[in-house]
Amino acid sequence: MxxxxxxxxxxxxxxxxxxxxxxxxxxxxxxxxxxxxxxxxxxxxxxxxxxxxxxxxxxxxxxxxxxxxxxxxxxxxxxxxxxxxxxxxxxxxxxxxxxxxxxxxxxxxxxxxxxxxxxxxxxxxxxxxxxxxxxxxxxxxxxxxxxxxxxxxxxxxxxxxxxxxxxxxxxHFEAQADWLTTQFQSLIAQKPSEQKQQLTLILEQLKNNQADLNDLKTNLKMIQNMEDS
Amino acid sequence: MxxxxxxxxxxxxxxxxxxxxxxxxxxxxxxxxxxxxxxxxxxxxxxxxxxxxxxxxxxxxxxxxxxxxxxxxxxxxxxxxxxxxxxxxxxxxxxxxxxxxxxxxxxxxxxxxxxxxxxxxxxxxxxxxxxxxxxxxxxxxxxxxxxxxxxxxxxxxxxxxxxxxxxxxxxHFEAQADWLTTQFQSLIAQKPSEQKQQLTLILEQLKNNQADLNDLKTNLKMIQNMEDS
The missing domain is CATH 3.40.50.360 (Flavodoxin domain)
Known part of the structure; x- marks a missing residue:
C-alpha cells in the first residue's frame, strides 16, 4: 500500500x-x-x-x-x-x-x-x-x-x-498486531547477526502470546453467544 | 445596523x-x-x-x-x-x-x-x-x-x-413586515409627488392588512391555548 x-x-x-x-x-x-x-x-x-x-x-x-x-x-x-x-x-x-x-x-x-x-x-x-x-x-x-x-x-x-x-x-486489533510484527521483523533485519537470534526468539514469543490471545477472544465470543441465545 | x-x-x-x-x-x-x-x-x-x-x-x-x-x-x-x-x-x-x-x-x-x-x-x-x-x-x-x-x-x-x-x-414574521414597510416607504420617497399619494394609500392598506393578520394570529393562539388546557 x-x-x-x-x-x-x-x-x-x-x-x-x-x-x-x-x-x-x-x-x-x-x-x-x-x-x-x-x-x-x-x-x-x-x-x-x-x-x-x-x-x-x-x-x-x-x-x-x-x-x-x-x-x-x-x-x-x-x-x-x-x-x-x-x-x-x-x-x-x-x-x-x-x-x-x-x-x-x-x-x-x-x-x-x-x-x-x-x-x-x-x-x-x-x-x-x-x-x-x-x-x-x-x-x-x-x-x-x-x-x-x-x-x-x-x-x-x-x-x-x-x-x-x-x-x-x-x-481491527489483529491488523494492529500484524503491523507491529512486520515492524519488528524489519527492525531485526537491520541488527547485527549476534542480536538477530535473540530478537527472533522474542518475536516468536510475542506471536505465541498473540495466538493465545486470539484463542481466548474466540472462546469469549462463543460464551457470549451462548448467553445471548 | x-x-x-x-x-x-x-x-x-x-x-x-x-x-x-x-x-x-x-x-x-x-x-x-x-x-x-x-x-x-x-x-x-x-x-x-x-x-x-x-x-x-x-x-x-x-x-x-x-x-x-x-x-x-x-x-x-x-x-x-x-x-x-x-x-x-x-x-x-x-x-x-x-x-x-x-x-x-x-x-x-x-x-x-x-x-x-x-x-x-x-x-x-x-x-x-x-x-x-x-x-x-x-x-x-x-x-x-x-x-x-x-x-x-x-x-x-x-x-x-x-x-x-x-x-x-x-x-420573526413581524420584523419581516416592518422591514418591507420601511423599504416601501423609502421607495415612495423617491417617486414624483403625483404618485406619492397613491403609493401611500397602498402602504396604509398593507399596514391595515398586517394589523388584521396580527389580530387573527393572536385570536388563533388564544383558541389553541384553550384547546390545550
Missing part, C-alpha cells in the same frame, strides 16, 4: 510537530509532500494522487479548517475533470485521512466543552469531499498539543502515526 | 451571481468588500470588522468550504490578539452570517441525497468560529444554483438577500 502525505503548513520549517512527524514518516511506502504557495504543476500533483492508495491531508487546525495554503492546493488540483466520479474519477476507492494538529486540548472538542464541536463535526467538509469522490474516509488522526506532550506520549504518537500511515486495516 | 459583506471569489468579475448580489447590496448601511490574493493591510481589514454589527462571509462553495482566497483572509486578519475574547475580543456580540452559492441543487444537501450532508453540517467550522469568538451565528443564506433561476426566483432572491443583509431580527 502506498501512502501520500500532503502537508499544508504556512510555516513548516518552524513547526516542531511537523518535523517530528516527518521523521516518523520516513518509511519505504510513504511519500512526504509539503505544499507551498508557489504556482502548482497541476499534472504532477494529480500524478502523485493517482499513484497513492491512501491520501493523508495533514495540517494544523486554523479556524476549524485547513490553512489557506492547503485549501488553495485542493481548489486547484482537484479539478472536476480529474476528481468527479462521473469524469475521470481518479480518486475513487482510495482512502482519505486527515492528520490534524490541535492548538487547544483535544478534550475541549465536544458539546458543552470550550470548543463546543467534535473534531468529527469540524471535519465534515472533508467527509463530504470523500463522499463526493467515492473515497473511503478514515477516522481522523488527532495530534493533541504536541508541544505539551511527554516523551512517553510522543513515543506512542510516533507508533500510532506510523500505523495511521501504513497499517492496512485501521479498525 | 451596519453590515459588512466580505466576498471571497477567485473569479469575481466573471460571476453573474456575485454581480447580481452586488447590485442588490447597494444599500446605505451595507459595505461591499471583496477580498483579493494581494497582500493584506491587516489593520485596515480589522478596522472594517470593528465598524460592522453584522458580518457576512460570502462565497461559492468550493469543496464544501470557502475558496482559498477567503480562507487566507480569515487566517491573516483574525489574529488571536484581535479576535479572541480573552484578548481584544473585537468581534464579541457581532453577528456572523454565511451567504453561500451552490453549484449543485440545494435539495441534494441532506442525508441520503447525493451530497449526503446538510449545508448546516458543512458550515460547522464557521459555526465553531462564531462560538469561539462569542459571535451570534445567523442561519446560512443559500443561493441555489443562480444560473438556473427564473426571473421570479431571482426577484425573490433579491428581496431575501436584502433582508439577510439589513433586517434587524431575521427570525
Amino acid at each position: 502506498k501512502t501520500l502525505v500532503i502537508i499544508g503548513h504556512p510555516e513548516l520549517p518552524d513547526s516542531s510537530t511537523q518535523q517530528f512527524l516527518k521523521r516518523a514518516a520516513e518509511l519505504p511506502s510513504v511519500t512526504w509532500h509539503p505544499v507551498t504557495a508557489e504556482p502548482l504543476n497541476i499534472t504532477a500533483e494529480q500524478r502523485l494522487l493517482r499513484q497513492a492508495d491512501r491520501i493523508i491531508l495533514q495540517f494544523p487546525l486554523y479556524w476549524y479548517s485547513a490553512p489557506a495554503v492547503l485549501k488553495n492546493w485542493l481548489d486547484q488540483v482537484l479539478t472536476r475533470q480529474f476528481a468527479y466520479p462521473e469524469a475521470a474519477g481518479a480518486l475513487v476507492g482510495k482512502e482519505l485521512g486527515i492528520a490534524v494538529s490541535l492548538g487547544s486540548p483535544a478534550r475541549n472538542f465536544k458539546a458543552g466543552a470550550p470548543e463546543h464541536f467534535s473534531v468529527s463535526q469540524i471535519m465534515t467538509p472533508f467527509q463530504a469531499l470523500a463522499h463526493k469522490l467515492k473515497m473511503v474516509f478514515l477516522p481522523t488522526f488527532v495530534i493533541d498539543q504536541f508541544g505539551y506532550q511527554t516523551d512517553a506520549e510522543k513515543a506512542k504518537l510516533l507508533i500510532n502515526y506510523q500505523r495511521y500511515l501504513t497499517q492496512g486495516d485501521l479498525d | 451596519k453590515t459588512l459583506v466580505i466576498i471571497g471569489h477567485p473569479e469575481l468579475p466573471d460571476s453573474s451571481t456575485q454581480q447580481f448580489l452586488k447590485r442588490a447590496a447597494e444599500l446605505p448601511s451595507v459595505t461591499w468588500h471583496p477580498v483579493t490574493a494581494e497582500p493584506l493591510n491587516i489593520t485596515a481589514e480589522q478596522r472594517l470588522l470593528r465598524q460592522a454589527d453584522r458580518i457576512i462571509l460570502q462565497f461559492p462553495l468550493y469543496w464544501y468550504s470557502a475558496p482559498a482566497v477567503l480562507k487566507n483572509w480569515l487566517d491573516q486578519v483574525l489574529t488571536r490578539q484581535f479576535a479572541y475574547p480573552e484578548a481584544a475580543g473585537a468581534l464579541v456580540g457581532k453577528e456572523l452570517g454565511i451567504a453561500v452559492s451552490l453549484g449543485s441543487p440545494a435539495r441534494n444537501f441532506k442525508a441520503g441525497a447525493p451530497e449526503h450532508f446538510s449545508v448546516s453540517q458543512i458550515m460547522t467550522p464557521f459555526q465553531a468560529l462564531a462560538h469561539k469568538l462569542k459571535m451570534v451565528f445567523l442561519p446560512t443564506f443559500v443561493i441555489d444554483q443562480f444560473g438556473y433561476q427564473t426571473d421570479a426566483e431571482k426577484a425573490k432572491l433579491l428581496i431575501n438577500y436584502q433582508r439577510y443583509l439589513t433586517q434587524g431580527d431575521l427570525d
Whole structure:
C-alpha cells in the first residue's frame, strides 16, 4: 500500500510537530509532500494522487479548517475533470485521512466543552469531499498539543502515526498486531547477526502470546453467544 | 445596523451571481468588500470588522468550504490578539452570517441525497468560529444554483438577500413586515409627488392588512391555548 502525505503548513520549517512527524514518516511506502504557495504543476500533483492508495491531508487546525495554503492546493488540483466520479474519477476507492494538529486540548472538542464541536463535526467538509469522490474516509488522526506532550506520549504518537500511515486495516486489533510484527521483523533485519537470534526468539514469543490471545477472544465470543441465545 | 459583506471569489468579475448580489447590496448601511490574493493591510481589514454589527462571509462553495482566497483572509486578519475574547475580543456580540452559492441543487444537501450532508453540517467550522469568538451565528443564506433561476426566483432572491443583509431580527414574521414597510416607504420617497399619494394609500392598506393578520394570529393562539388546557 502506498501512502501520500500532503502537508499544508504556512510555516513548516518552524513547526516542531511537523518535523517530528516527518521523521516518523520516513518509511519505504510513504511519500512526504509539503505544499507551498508557489504556482502548482497541476499534472504532477494529480500524478502523485493517482499513484497513492491512501491520501493523508495533514495540517494544523486554523479556524476549524485547513490553512489557506492547503485549501488553495485542493481548489486547484482537484479539478472536476480529474476528481468527479462521473469524469475521470481518479480518486475513487482510495482512502482519505486527515492528520490534524490541535492548538487547544483535544478534550475541549465536544458539546458543552470550550470548543463546543467534535473534531468529527469540524471535519465534515472533508467527509463530504470523500463522499463526493467515492473515497473511503478514515477516522481522523488527532495530534493533541504536541508541544505539551511527554516523551512517553510522543513515543506512542510516533507508533500510532506510523500505523495511521501504513497499517492496512485501521479498525481491527489483529491488523494492529500484524503491523507491529512486520515492524519488528524489519527492525531485526537491520541488527547485527549476534542480536538477530535473540530478537527472533522474542518475536516468536510475542506471536505465541498473540495466538493465545486470539484463542481466548474466540472462546469469549462463543460464551457470549451462548448467553445471548 | 451596519453590515459588512466580505466576498471571497477567485473569479469575481466573471460571476453573474456575485454581480447580481452586488447590485442588490447597494444599500446605505451595507459595505461591499471583496477580498483579493494581494497582500493584506491587516489593520485596515480589522478596522472594517470593528465598524460592522453584522458580518457576512460570502462565497461559492468550493469543496464544501470557502475558496482559498477567503480562507487566507480569515487566517491573516483574525489574529488571536484581535479576535479572541480573552484578548481584544473585537468581534464579541457581532453577528456572523454565511451567504453561500451552490453549484449543485440545494435539495441534494441532506442525508441520503447525493451530497449526503446538510449545508448546516458543512458550515460547522464557521459555526465553531462564531462560538469561539462569542459571535451570534445567523442561519446560512443559500443561493441555489443562480444560473438556473427564473426571473421570479431571482426577484425573490433579491428581496431575501436584502433582508439577510439589513433586517434587524431575521427570525420573526413581524420584523419581516416592518422591514418591507420601511423599504416601501423609502421607495415612495423617491417617486414624483403625483404618485406619492397613491403609493401611500397602498402602504396604509398593507399596514391595515398586517394589523388584521396580527389580530387573527393572536385570536388563533388564544383558541389553541384553550384547546390545550
